[in-house]
Amino acid sequence: MQPQAKYVVLGLLSNRPMSGYEIKKHFEGNFSFFFDASYGSVYPTLNKLEQEGFISKTTIRQEDRPNKHEYELTPSGKQLFESYLRSPLLEDSIRSDLCMRLYFGEFADERTVVEWIETGIRRHEDTASTLRGIREQFKERMSMAQALSLQIGIDYHQNICTTLLQGLEQMKTHWDSKPKEE
Amino acid sequence: MQPQAKYVVLGLLSNRPMSGYEIKKHFEGNFSFFFDASYGSVYPTLNKLEQEGFISKTTIRQEDRPNKHEYELTPSGKQLFESYLRSPLLEDSIRSDLCMRLYFGEFADERTVVEWIETGIRRHEDTASTLRGIREQFKERMSMAQALSLQIGIDYHQNICTTLLQGLEQMKTHWDSKPKEE
DNA sequence: GGCTACATGTAATGCGTTACATGATTTC
DNA sequence: GAAATCATGTAACGCATTACATGTAGCC
Numbered sequence: 001m002q003p004q005a006k007y008v009v010l011g012l013l014s015n016r017p018m019s020g021y022e023i024k025k026h027f028e029g030n031f032s033f034f035f036d037a038s039y040g041s042v043y044p045t046l047n048k049l050e051q052e053g054f055i056s057k058t059t060i061r062q063e064d065r066p067n068k069h070e071y072e073l074t075p076s077g078k079q080l081f082e083s084y085l086r087s088p089l090l091e092d093s094i095r096s097d098l099c100m101r102l103y104f105g106e107f108a109d110e111r112t113v114v115e116w117i118e119t120g121i122r123r124h125e126d127t128a129s130t131l132r133g134i135r136e137q138f139k140e141r142m143s144m145a146q147a148l149s150l151q152i153g154i155d156y157h158q159n160i161c162t163t164l165l166q167g168l169e170q171m172k173t174h175w176d177s178k179p180k181e182e
Numbered sequence: 183m184q185p186q187a188k189y190v191v192l193g194l195l196s197n198r199p200m201s202g203y204e205i206k207k208h209f210e211g212n213f214s215f216f217f218d219a220s221y222g223s224v225y226p227t228l229n230k231l232e233q234e235g236f237i238s239k240t241t242i243r244q245e246d247r248p249n250k251h252e253y254e255l256t257p258s259g260k261q262l263f264e265s266y267l268r269s270p271l272l273e274d275s276i277r278s279d280l281c282m283r284l285y286f287g288e289f290a291d292e293r294t295v296v297e298w299i300e301t302g303i304r305r306h307e308d309t310a311s312t313l314r315g316i317r318e319q320f321k322e323r324m325s326m327a328q329a330l331s332l333q334i335g336i337d338y339h340q341n342i343c344t345t346l347l348q349g350l351e352q353m354k355t356h357w358d359s360k361p362k363e364e
Numbered sequence: 365g366g367c368t369a370c371a372t373g374t375a376a377t378g379c380g381t382t383a384c385a386t387g388a389t390t391t392c
Numbered sequence: 393g394a395a396a397t398c399a400t401g402t403a404a405c406g407c408a409t410t411a412c413a414t415g416t417a418g419c420c
Contacts, residue, residue, distance in 0.1 A: 004379075011286040021399055034281035041380055043401055064389065066399040085290045089301050090279035097272035099216035099334055104193040105327025108267045113327050119271050144356060145287025145295050148349035152281055152342065159341040160334065167330035174326060186407075203371050223408055225373055246417065248371040370416080378409075384402080391396075 005037045005045045010073065010081040013055060017072040020046050030134060033127070033153035046071055054080050110175065114168065121164045128157035187219045187227045192255065192263040195237060199254035202228050212316060215309070215335035228253055236262055292357065296350065303346045310339035 008031070012023055020042045027036050037045075046069075049055045054077035058070045073081070098120045105113045131154045139147070190213070194205055202224045209218050219227075228251075231237045236259035240252045255263070280302045287295045313336045321329070 008282060011282070011289075014286065014289055019399075020401090021397095031282075031285070034276055034278040034285075036275070038381060039399095039401080040382070040403095044380095047401090062398090065397090066388070068399060081289070085283065085286070085294065089283070089298055091305065092276065092278040092280055092302075093218070094216055094274065094276050094338070096216040096274040096334075098274055099331040100190060100193070100213075101267065101271070102327040102331035102334075103213070103216075104196065104267070105331075106325045107193075107196055107263070112267070116271055117330075120274075123273065143288045144349075144353050145284040148299075148346075148353075149281040149284035149287075151349060152278075152284075152345050155341055155345045156276070156338065159337055163334050163337045164330075167326075167333060171326050171330075201371075202373090220409060221371095221373080222375095222410070226408095229373090244370090247369090248416070250371060366420090368417100368419085370418105371414100373413085375412080376410085379407095381404105381406080383404085386400090387398100389396100389398080392394085 005041050006049065007081065007084045008035055008037070009042070009045055009049065010054065010077055010084070013071060013073045014078070014081055017058075017070045019068040019070050021068065030138075030150075033131060033156070034149070049077065053077075110171075114171070117164050117168050121161050121168075124157040124160045124164070128154055128161070131157065187223050188231065189263065189266045190217055190219070191224070191227055191231065192236065192259055192266070195253060195255045196260070196263055199240070199252045201250040201252050203250065212320075212332075215313060215338070216331070231259065235259075292353075296353070299346050299350050303343050303350075306339040306342045306346070310336055310343070313339065 008027075009023060012018060012026055018026075020039070023046075024037070024039055024042050027042075046055065046057075050057050050071065054074060055071045056074050058072070060068050060070055062068065098116055101108070101116050102113070131150060135147075135150050135154065138150075142150070190209075191205060194200060194208055200208075202221070205228075206219070206221055206224050209224075228237065232239050232253065235256060237253045238256050240254070242250050242252055244250065280298055283290070283298050284295070313332060317329075317332050317336065324332070
């Protein structure tokens with residue numbers, strides 16, 4: 001099960017008031033590793049939370065840019081977020097198309113399987129390095145717990161690369177040891 | 183993005199005919215690490231695939247148990263699954279309530295944060311050991327790619343434990359070095 | 365007597381995505 | 393002149409979950 005957008009939004013607004021646009025930007029940066037949500041999710045969530053009285057809206061007029069709506073937590077919103085923090089921890093979940101394909105690898109040819117693995121390595125390497133960049137940028141301003149959440153992300157992506165590389169090695173030596181069967 | 187239940191079902195039926203109940207069992211075992219789906223998802227998916235002609239149903243009468251519907255791939259179902267295997271690899275995704283909470287750790291007290299981490303360690307350790315059990319049980323019968331998908335799961339859970347333990351250590355030494363502020 | 369395993373399904377509901385719709389300003 | 397950034401939103405649709413509904417057989 002996964003944390004709902006609602007609580008992530010409340011959490012972000014616990015730090016400081018923000019607009020929907022800014023919230024979405026956060027999802028693309030710092031958060032990208034463990035959460036994501038689109039505009040089609042962010043704006044309706046904000047409207048709903050406002051209607052329910054958990055956040056309040058202020059429209060900020062800007063001359064050179066479109067106006068923006070800045071939302072801030074109300075006391076009841078703060079309470080709601082605190083009750084979330086006291087609720088039982090949900091299980092983490094992974095959806096991995098790569099693992100699923102590997103599981104059914106026997107139905108694809110070897111070249112394809114190798115391509116999947118190589119693509120996986122490239123992607124996880126990229127993400128790991130992006131996250132390392134974020135760490136460098138924010139390390140002074142992060143709490144211990146925050147730093148740990150980032151570290152989990154970095155290690156996750158880095159370790160997957162290691163596992164994938166080892167797997168690739170093994171496959172290659174295995175194929176070399178018994179020449180083509182075609 | 184995540185692989186749809188539809189393709190996972192087709193993949194399982196590529197090996198051998200199965201009933202909805204058996205498919206769901208697979209999701210709880212071998213697959214649990216990278217995919218899950220409930221009965222409320224499995225049965226409608228099977229019905230839809232049958233209506234579309236991708237699988238065919240045979241009712242098997244059983245005397246000591248309820249009858250069951252065994253589904254097998256039709257040629258067009260086989261084609262559909264193959265076209266999935268040729269389609270571009272989707273990005274893996276994680277939803278982690280633990281990471282999200284850690285990110286907002288400053289709004290909870292230290293004891294709570296420690297409990298989250300300890301719960302995380304326990305859960306990931308359990309899952310890792312379950313997966314190791316599965317590996318022992320099936321290692322002779324698994325393809326290289328299949329073994330790799332399982333290894334990814336094992337390493338993932340094991341490595342998270344390592345990261346969490348290190349984080350916990352660091353937090354503890356940090357707190358010890360600067361006594362309570364209350 | 366109660367729990368677990370076997371076995372299938374539906375309905376209400378939640379939650380999210382994609383695509384659409386709009387539009388100004390700045391930068392290349 | 394094109395593309396990116398800022399900025400907000402809706403509608404259609406997909407996909408999944410939870411809870412409900414039903415029933416037998418075997419084991420402790």
